[in-house]
Amino acid sequence: MSRVRPPAVSLAMAMAKGFWRDRAAVFFAVIFPLMFLLLFGTLFSDGGTSRTSALQVGDVPLLDDAPPGARGVIAETIDVRRSDDLAAALGEIRQGDADAAVVQHGDSVQLYYSQADPVLASTVRGTFEAIVSSANIGASGQPPQYALEVETVEDETLSPVQYLTPGLLGWAIASGATFGAATSLLQWRTTGLLRRLRLAPVPAASVVTSRVGVSLGIALFQTAVFLATGMLVFGLELTGWWWLAFPLLIAGTLAFLSLGLLAGAVARTQEAAVAIANMVVLPMAFLSGSFFPLDGAPAWIRTVSQVLPLRHLNDGMLDVMVRGQGPTAVVLPLAVLLAFATVLTAVAALFFRWDT
Amino acid sequence: MQDAIAVAGLTKRYGGLTAVDDVSFTVATGEFFGILGPNGAGKTTTLEMIEGLRQPDGGSVTLLGEQPSLRRRSLLMRIGVQLQGSAFFERLTAREQLSTVASLYGIGDSRVDEMLNVVGLGDKGADRVEKLSGGQRQRLAIASALVHDPEVVFLDEPTAALDPQARRNLWDLLQGLSDSGRTVVLTTHYLDEAEALCDRVAIMDRGRILELDSPAALVRQLNAPLRVSIAPQELSAEQAAALPGVDSVRLDAGALILTTRQPEVVLSRLAAEGRLAGLQVHGASLEDVFLDLTGREFRS
Numbered sequence: 001m002s003r004v005r006p007p008a009v010s011l012a013m014a015m016a017k018g019f020w021r022d023r024a025a026v027f028f029a030v031i032f033p034l035m036f037l038l039l040f041g042t043l044f045s046d047g048g049t050s051r052t053s054a055l056q057v058g059d060v061p062l063l064d065d066a067p068p069g070a071r072g073v074i075a076e077t078i079d080v081r082r083s084d085d086l087a088a089a090l091g092e093i094r095q096g097d098a099d100a101a102v103v104q105h106g107d108s109v110q111l112y113y114s115q116a117d118p119v120l121a122s123t124v125r126g127t128f129e130a131i132v133s134s135a136n137i138g139a140s141g142q143p144p145q146y147a148l149e150v151e152t153v154e155d156e157t158l159s160p161v162q163y164l165t166p167g168l169l170g171w172a173i174a175s176g177a178t179f180g181a182a183t184s185l186l187q188w189r190t191t192g193l194l195r196r197l198r199l200a201p202v203p204a205a206s207v208v209t210s211r212v213g214v215s216l217g218i219a220l221f222q223t224a225v226f227l228a229t230g231m232l233v234f235g236l237e238l239t240g241w242w243w244l245a246f247p248l249l250i251a252g253t254l255a256f257l258s259l260g261l262l263a264g265a266v267a268r269t270q271e272a273a274v275a276i277a278n279m280v281v282l283p284m285a286f287l288s289g290s291f292f293p294l295d296g297a298p299a300w301i302r303t304v305s306q307v308l309p310l311r312h313l314n315d316g317m318l319d320v321m322v323r324g325q326g327p328t329a330v331v332l333p334l335a336v337l338l339a340f341a342t343v344l345t346a347v348a349a350l351f352f353r354w355d356t
Numbered sequence: 357m358q359d360a361i362a363v364a365g366l367t368k369r370y371g372g373l374t375a376v377d378d379v380s381f382t383v384a385t386g387e388f389f390g391i392l393g394p395n396g397a398g399k400t401t402t403l404e405m406i407e408g409l410r411q412p413d414g415g416s417v418t419l420l421g422e423q424p425s426l427r428r429r430s431l432l433m434r435i436g437v438q439l440q441g442s443a444f445f446e447r448l449t450a451r452e453q454l455s456t457v458a459s460l461y462g463i464g465d466s467r468v469d470e471m472l473n474v475v476g477l478g479d480k481g482a483d484r485v486e487k488l489s490g491g492q493r494q495r496l497a498i499a500s501a502l503v504h505d506p507e508v509v510f511l512d513e514p515t516a517a518l519d520p521q522a523r524r525n526l527w528d529l530l531q532g533l534s535d536s537g538r539t540v541v542l543t544t545h546y547l548d549e550a551e552a553l554c555d556r557v558a559i560m561d562r563g564r565i566l567e568l569d570s571p572a573a574l575v576r577q578l579n580a581p582l583r584v585s586i587a588p589q590e591l592s593a594e595q596a597a598a599l600p601g602v603d604s605v606r607l608d609a610g611a612l613i614l615t616t617r618q619p620e621v622v623l624s625r626l627a628a629e630g631r632l633a634g635l636q637v638h639g640a641s642l643e644d645v646f647l648d649l650t651g652r653e654f655r656s
Contacts, residue, residue: 003464010459014445014452021447192443196500199407199437200460201429354409 007202011210015184016217028179030222033172034229037164040291041234044160051079052124055089055101062109062135063102070134077127100124158322161234163293166245166317169226171290173249174256174310175281176222177215181260182273184211190270195355212257219253239324245317248330251337252313256281258344259309265351284310312336358421360385360508360539361406365415368401375401377563378415383541385507388534390554391543392642398563399543400440403510406541407437420507433461436506438497440513444485450496451481454503461504468503475499475529491522495529508539515549527552547642559646566649571642578648580640582619585611586626587634599625611636 005013019025056063063071063080074080081098083089089101093114100113109132113124137144188194197207223245230236260277267273285291287301288311294302305311316333319325361383368376376398383389391399404410406417408424408431417424422431444453454468472481475495485493494514501509514530515523523546530553534540544550550557551571558568567574581603588607596614597605601621606613611634616622619637626632 004462005459007460010456014448014456017448017452018446187446192439193445195409196437196439196443196457197460198409198426199432199435200457201432202460 006206007200008206008210008213011202011207012213012217015210015214018184019180019214019218025180025183029172029176029218030225033168033175033222034225036171036291037168037226037229038233040164040168041161041230044164051077052099052120052127053079053081053097054124055083055092055098056080057083057086057089057101057103060102060104060109062104062131066131066135067138070131074131100128102128158318161230161236162322163318165226165230165234165236166321167288167290167314169223170252170288170310170314170317171281171285172222172226173219173252174285174313175277176218177253177256178260178263178277178281179274180215180218181211181257182264182267182277183270185261185264186267186270186273189264189353190356192355198354212254215253215257216250219249223249236322238321241320241324241326241329242322244320244327244330248313248316248320248333248337251334251341252309254341255309255313255337255344258341258348262344262348262351265348265353268356281310284308287311288314290314309337309340358385359383359418360387360420361389361541362418363402363406363415366402366405366412366417367414368398368405368410369413374563376405376412379560379563379565380415381558381565381568383539385539386534386537388540388553388555389542390550390557391541391560392545392547392550392557393543393560394545396562397545397560399545399560400512402560403512403541403543407435407510433504434507436501436504436509438494438501438509438511438514440516442485442493442497444493444496447484447486449482449484450477450488450492453485453496454499457500458503463504471499471503474502489522490518491526494518494526498529502533506538508541509533511540511542513543513545515544515546523549547646551642557642559642559649561646561650567645574642574645575640578640578645579617580644580648581615581617582640583613583615583638584619584622584626585613585634585636585638586631588612590626590631590633601625 019029063074066074083092083101086101086103089098090112092098093101093112096114096116099120100111102112103110109128111125111128113121115121185194188197227236227238231238259280263273263276263280267276287294287305288308289305290310294305312333316330319329323329359382361381363382364380366376366379367374379398379402391402393399401410405412406419406424408419408426408428420431420434422428424431426432445456448456450472451468454471455465458464458468469478469481472478475498477492477495477499480488480492485496488496498511498514501511511530515526518526527549530540530542534555542550542553554571556568556570557574559566559574569577585608588611591612593605593607593612596602596612599614599622601616601618603615603617606615614622623637626635
């Protein structure tokens with residue numbers, strides 16, 4: 001007598017194999033979001049450390065004769081190269097190869113810089129004005145009246161990978177669950193498999209359980225791949241309550257499964273279901289801060305984003321994975337996500353059809 | 357013996373269209389029963405009401421002594437269904453498909469290989485369904501319907517969209533289905549298929565059953581003349597018309613066709629005169645029965 005698997009298990013295995021053998025589905029659920037993590041992680045990784053590059057044309061005593069302490073500060077902010085020819089130096093600035101050129105005639109220091117990047121331009125100007133003023137103070141022989149003490153404070157602004165990993169993972173989970181539910185519902189309905197399953201002595205709950213199980217498995221796999229990449233490649237650091245992300249991703253998977261069910265129930269063809277899912281998931285990902293923080297977004301966008309389930313998933317994951325917050329941080333996201341799952345499933349049931 | 361299926365006054369309406377109109381018949385246990393008709397005749401809807409997939413607007417269905425319902429799991433265990441189309445899980449092999457379906461009925465994998473052999477897919481178990489031919493997919497669908505050894509099997513147009521060779525190969529498999537006392541209900545729009553496979557055939561058109569009997573009895577009732585064709589150079593049309601027993605003569609595409617209700621007279625005369633070159637004799641077929649019943653050519 002050969003062993004018999006419970007129906008829910010064998011249905012889940014059938015769906016899991018179908019997913020794993022569909023290269024496009026695996027690509028869009030796992031590899032595609034991972035590419036964004038690698039891309040953004042690399043692009044933003046050294047954004048804060050770049051130095052201004054300046055060309056020193058001829059002798060510039062302001063820089064050359066600066067006291068040793070000031071010279072160290074200058075070296076930290078400006079990468080000074082020497083050039084003999086002003087025209088060539090200006091050419092380099094126009095090409096974007098250098099940010100500024102500096103020439104000194106007697107006591108007059110002439111600074112050339114490009115306005116192409118306003119932030120960089122003001123940095124260049126500010127830096128040289130500071131150098132000139134401190135040189136002026138030094139030349140006056142008076143001790144400085146004011147001293148600036150600096151100290152950095154850990155604020156809510158996270159390093160890029162700390163911010164990107166939970167957000168992109170939220171997007172990956174949202175699209176994986178939505179597309180998985182929408183396309184398999186369509187395929188089952190259009191081929192008649194749904195009717196075939198209805199005529200099998202299996203409760204509908206087994207079918208639903210197997211689909212939820214497969215989507216949760218995919219979400220866990222996405223999480224493992226994302227955390228491993230974040231930690232090994234970009235030095236992602238998880239905080240103590242990071243495992244609270246698991247209840248969040250379960251609730252998130254349920255919410256986006258129900259969104260996918262709704263798309264699959266409303267659409268008549270596979271293409272339409274994918275289009276509907278895309279139209280909802282991609283804008284939602286942008287508005288929920290999956291790709292970049294919403295701190296700089298207009299207030300109304302931040303308000304609108306509060307109605308999006310992905311916004312709550314992202315916030316919850318950020319709080320527990322990298323901001324070090326505890327269980328209280330997941331209460332609201334869990335409640336919102338489960339409420340979404342309930343409402344969307346009820347709406348999907350209204351549109352549900354067994355056959356075409 | 358109790359009838360496997362009893363249908364009385366079955367009616368289904370879709371808006372203004374009456375898809376199934378007051379249909380009544382019984383299917384005996386162990387019978388191979390066919391529902392024959394063109395597309396849109398109401399065959400599939402009738403089948404779906406018997407299976408319990410659709411609620412009838414009128415009439416009653418008794419299936420294995422019970423009222424069909426998708427909630428009666430004991431009843432679902434006793435019926436097997438092959439649906440029109442290809443209701444398979446994507447990207448699974450033939451063996452994985454069948455194993456998944458089997459597990460829904462609490463059947464283990466040992467039966468899976470046995471069933472693949474029964475339907476002639478023993479060497480295709482590791483192939484994905486997407487790679488199977490149309491005929492092989494239909495065989496797999498039939499195996500899925502039979503994997504739990506049901507008492508009643510419903511086959512909805514199992515040979516639709518197959519080429520003639522694949523259809524005939526499939527008939528060999530279908531013919532054996534009712535051997536072990538199993539009841540088979542088959543819908544088809546192929547007249548020759550109904551003739552070859554079914555014990556009794558219900559001819560259905562526009563939601564109604566026009567006639568119900570064994571294929572041979574249906575043809576007999578028609579009392580249609582026999583068509584005898586010979587090579588045209590054997591006789592002129594006038595000579596042929598003058599033969600005793602010949603009702604009419606027609607020259608058609610390189611053959612002289614004589615219609616007769618006394619074939620023994622006509623054939624012995626032709627034999628005596630040695631004019632049998634290119635001889636072919638055609639009896640009436642279900643095609644003629646359909647034409648007779650509806651006044652229309654059968655369009656599949």
